[in-house]
Amino acid sequence: MFKNPARIHPIIILVLMILASCQSFQQKKPLSAEEQLELITIGNKITEESFKALSGELMGALQEGGVQNAIGYCHLQASPIIDSLSAVYGVVISRVSEKNRNPINKPDDSDLLVIASYREQLAEGRELRPHLEKTGTARVYYSPIVIQNPACLLCHGKPGNTMEQENYDFILAKYPDDLATDYQLGDLRGVWKIILNIKTYSGEP
Ligand code: HEC
Incomplete structure (x- = not known):
């Protein structure tokens, strides 16, 4: 059957293709x-x-000194607990949003797909669940940030309406490229994005 060497080649190629x-x-x-x-x-x-x-x-900073006193506290670095969580779990904790206040919270292409899917599910009235992505050796956890507390609107609401114009001007002076306004209760504000270090759990790369 294999007398003719020319006939072997297609078989070898087929095996290699299956292996690949x-x-x-x-x-x-x-x-x-x-x-x-x-x-x-x-x-x-x-x-x-x-x-x-x-x-x-x-909320503590808002009660103590109002909106302008609190604007430094909607920041991940404002809490030592977040630093220690990052160190204990060996993870990178971030929040991303298309309509970001701080440009460092701008989503990348795969974040945008996750955000679009959450937005669609929210519009359909579905329950939003955490989502995982696997890219190369990285594992990325996402979960939605929906505006549920009216206090969020003090700084992310509609300027001159749910958000005082004076506070908006104060925020703009610090964040001139601010996009994070005009939100309402129930809106998707963005997503948590946690990049998990492979060594912190039992998964294989
Ligand atoms: C006192 C004002 C203030 C309040 C109240 C506030 N935020 Fe923020 N928020 C900010 C500021 C300022 C930033 C930019 C932080 C930074 O520099 O990373 C921000 C950033 C964010 C971001 C990161 C994305 C981005 O826009 O850069 C999210 C998500 C967010 N806020 C959600 C919320 C939610 C949800 C609430 C209500 C629980 C809330 N904020 C209440 C001022 C506020």
């Missing part, structure tokens, strides 16, 4: 159910604690 497709399948392999559960649990814990720390500091 297996390898690329391995690389694109979705996360296992165990890994997903572990990552979602860690991500939920980090975002819940970060949110608690941030809103505690923010």
